Amino acid sequence: MMRKIADIPVEKINPSIEKVLKGQGIPDQVKANKRTIDLARKALSSFMVLARPSAVTMEITGDQFKPIYAGEGLNADDTPLDDIIERADSFALFAVTIGETICAEIGRLFESGDYAQGAMLDSTASEGTELLANQVEQSHREYLLKKNRLASSHSTCQFSPGYCGWHVSAQKKLFQTLRPEEIGISLNDSFLMEPLKSISGAIIVGEREIFVFEDDFEFCVECRTRSCRDRIRAVKEK
Amino acid sequence: MEILNQISASLQEGDTAAVAKLTGQAVKQKLAPKEILDRGLIAGMNVVGQKFKSHEIFLPDVLLAAKAMYAGMDVLKPLMTGESLPTMGTVVIGTVHGDLHDIGKNLVAIMLRGAGFEVIDLGKDVPPERFVDEAEKNSAQVIGMSALLTTTMPVMEKVVELAKDRGIYGKTKIIVGGAPLSADYAEEIGADAYCFDGISAVERVKDLTGAK
Numbered sequence: 001m002m003r004k005i006a007d008i009p010v011e012k013i014n015p016s017i018e019k020v021l022k023g024q025g026i027p028d029q030v031k032a033n034k035r036t037i038d039l040a041r042k043a044l045s046s047f048m049v050l051a052r053p054s055a056v057t058m059e060i061t062g063d064q065f066k067p068i069y070a071g072e073g074l075n076a077d078d079t080p081l082d083d084i085i086e087r088a089d090s091f092a093l094f095a096v097t098i099g100e101t102i103c104a105e106i107g108r109l110f111e112s113g114d115y116a117q118g119a120m121l122d123s124t125a126s127e128g129t130e131l132l133a134n135q136v137e138q139s140h141r142e143y144l145l146k147k148n149r150l151a152s153s154h155s156t157c158q159f160s161p162g163y164c165g166w167h168v169s170a171q172k173k174l175f176q177t178l179r180p181e182e183i184g185i186s187l188n189d190s191f192l193m194e195p196l197k198s199i200s201g202a203i204i205v206g207e208r209e210i211f212v213f214e215d216d217f218e219f220c221v222e223c224r225t226r227s228c229r230d231r232i233r234a235v236k237e238k
Numbered sequence: 239m240e241i242l243n244q245i246s247a248s249l250q251e252g253d254t255a256a257v258a259k260l261t262g263q264a265v266k267q268k269l270a271p272k273e274i275l276d277r278g279l280i281a282g283m284n285v286v287g288q289k290f291k292s293h294e295i296f297l298p299d300v301l302l303a304a305k306a307m308y309a310g311m312d313v314l315k316p317l318m319t320g321e322s323l324p325t326m327g328t329v330v331i332g333t334v335h336g337d338l339h340d341i342g343k344n345l346v347a348i349m350l351r352g353a354g355f356e357v358i359d360l361g362k363d364v365p366p367e368r369f370v371d372e373a374e375k376n377s378a379q380v381i382g383m384s385a386l387l388t389t390t391m392p393v394m395e396k397v398v399e400l401a402k403d404r405g406i407y408g409k410t411k412i413i414v415g416g417a418p419l420s421a422d423y424a425e426e427i428g429a430d431a432y433c434f435d436g437i438s439a440v441e442r443v444k445d446l447t448g449a450k
Contacts, residue, residue, distance in 0.1 A: 026296045035252065036298045110344050113308065116252075116301035122341050168389055190336030190389045224417055 005183060008053040012135055013098075015127040017044065023123030043120040047128055052099030054183040055136045057092050057203075065091040065202065068177060071161065071170025079165030080213040080228075088206040089154065092140055095180035096132045097198035098125060125197045133158060133199040140203050141238065150205065155238040157211040157231055160201030161191070164228060165219050174200055211235045241267060242278040245310065249282030250289075252302025254309045261310040271314045275354065279310045283352040287437050300436070301345075304352040325356040326449040330372045331382035332360035334393035339386035342416060346382060349436035350443060366396040373401075373410050379447045382439065383429075385416040395427040402428075411446040415439060 020040050021032050032040070060068075062085065069075070069085060102125050109118030137158050144150035162168035171191040175181075178200070185198045193200065204211075212232055215223075241264045248256035257279075264274045286303045289295045329350050333343045340362040347357045358376055360368055373381050381401070385391050394414050401407040407428075414424050415433040424432035430446055433439035443449070 024297045030293075030296075032296070033299070035302065036296070039298050106341070110341075113305055115305055115344070115348055116298045119297060119301055119341065119345065162388070168387060188336065188338075190387055192336065192338060192387055192390075194338065196338060222418065222420065 003056065003058040003178075005056045006054065006139075008055060008096075008132060008135055010048055010051045010053055013051070013053055013128050013131040015044065015047065015124055015131060017041070019127045020044065020120065020124045023127055024120065039116055039120045040124075042117065043124040046105065046121055047102065047124045050099075050102040050105055051125070051128055052101060053096065053128075053132045053135075054099070055094060055096040055132065056178060056180050056183050057094045057136060057140060058178050059090065059092045060177065062088065062091060064177070065093075068093070068170060068173045069166065069202075071167055071173055074167035074169050076165030076167075076217065076219050078217060079219075080217065081159060081164060081166055083213075084157075084159075084204060084206065084210050087210040088204045090144075090149070090205040092203045092205075093174060093178045093201075094133070094136050094140075094158070094203055095174075095178055095183065095185055095193075095198065095200040096129065096136055097180075097183060097185050097193075097195050098129050098132060099184065099197075100195045103195045103197055129197045129199055133201070137203050144205065153207055154205060155208045155211070155235045156203050156205050157235050158201050158203050160199060163223075163225075165217060171200065174202075208235055208238075239269070239273075239277065241269070242274065242281070245274065245278030246282035246285065249279060249303055249306045249310065250285055252299060252306050254302075254306045257306040258309040258313055261313040265313065265317065271317050275311070275314060279307050280354045283307055283354075287349075287353070287440060290437050297345075301348065304348045307352045326354040326444070327379040327447045328356045328358065328376050329380040329382055329443060330358045330360065330369060330376060330378045331384075332364035332369060333362035333384045333386075334390050334397070335363055335365045336393065337385050337387055337390040338362050339384070339416075342386070343382075343384035345436045346384070346415065346433065346439045349440050350382075353440045353444070355443065355449075366393055366400050369397045370400045370404055370406065374404065374406060378410055380411045380413060380443050382413045382415070382433075382443075385414070385419065388418050391416075391418060391423065394429065398428045411443075413439060413442055413446070 017040050106122050141156050161170040168191045175187045186194050245260045333340050347359050350357050383394050411430040413431045414429045421432040431442040
């Protein structure tokens with residue numbers, strides 16, 4: 001099993017101002033006012049100074065992944081992953097974090113009454129963490145290409161416990177296998193990661209078509225993000 | 239009153255320095271602190287809330303306005319000798335045990351304070367007993383709970399049960415919020431309301447407490 005730890009240059013995960021503003025509930029078509037733009041620019045500068053992106057990845061076999069996916073037996077009865085796992089070629093676990101320093105700064109800003117700046121930095125940090133997870137997926141794809149293990153009809157897609165019917169309690173087995181504590185990520189009894197700006201999950205490799213599914217599962221009703229739509233779109237473009 | 243309109247307008251602009259200065263001037267003009275609070279500061283925040291709801295302004299504008307509101311309140315507080323600043327009611331708020339996400343909870347607390355409520359913020363990872371203890375101790379009208387994880391949502395039900403055991407259920411209203419929650423879940427566990435965001439929390443708390 002190949003396990004790799006890497007510090008990622010912060011320049012590779014620089015969030016766009018548009019995404020940060022979207023995180024504040026400002027739609028694409030709305031032109032933000034000057035003071036909001038100033039807050040966003042300041043948050044982006046702080047992000048570049050305070051973020052400490054690091055990642056751990058680990059390739060595992062399908063047989064190794066299945067018990068991790070099964071977790072504590074609490075997954076939804078019917079999930080898109082049930083089918084995807086059966087048809088996938090390979091699997092890698094991953095965990096990423098942008099570190100505790102930036103999370104502490106968000107807390108400090110709120111405590112000092114600088115709410116707007118704190119909320120803006122929080123959105124920036126969330127977006128940066130998403131970009132970090134995408135960066136790790138991209139690196140894994142490049143690694144597979146280099147090893148001639150990624151056919152042109154194939155791609156990657158990432159899934160995380162807590163989404164798409166994969167119960168968050170699966171974090172326990174994921175952590176036991178991947179050991180992200182080494183890059184400073186811990187898991188509490190509620191399966192919550194600290195630092196909060198961390199993402200864990202699996203990068204699944206397979207034919208592009210296996211990742212295409214409708215968002216009409218029972219649990220989709222409760223889902224606010226519907227981020228699967230973006231990920232499926234991205235799979236087609238990778 | 240012109241100066242109260244100016245306070246309201248400056249607050250809507252998120253101009254902290256202007257709000258503090260104008261509130262001081264209103265005090266010098268012998269206006270009653272409660273009048274300055276209601277017709278200047280809270281009136282301004284109400285406009286901010288309406289504009290946010292109709293998507294004329296967004297979260298950063300609301301938070302800048304809230305900061306300006308507090309600057310005005312800081313001027314008024316020392317004038318209330320022997321009593322606290324008049325409030326619309328008391329809300330005990332926190333993120334439930336096992337959960338450390340507090341941005342949403344912080345935003346709700348900021349907006350409730352901005353609407354004139356006294357907010358006792360218990361922070362994050364709050365055990366069920368503490369919500370009820372603090373609500374009893376402070377005669378709170380509302381307990382507000384936040385959770386961002388499906389695994390911590392059941393703590394909310396424990397608080398509801400505890401409120402029933404202690405005999406404050408019904409008298410003290412319970413509101414819940416957080417990404418995995420829904421109005422159905424709130425009803426299922428016996429909470430009085432589910433709040434989607436800070437502004438809806440202010441509206442629900444006003445409805446539940448009869449505050450105007």
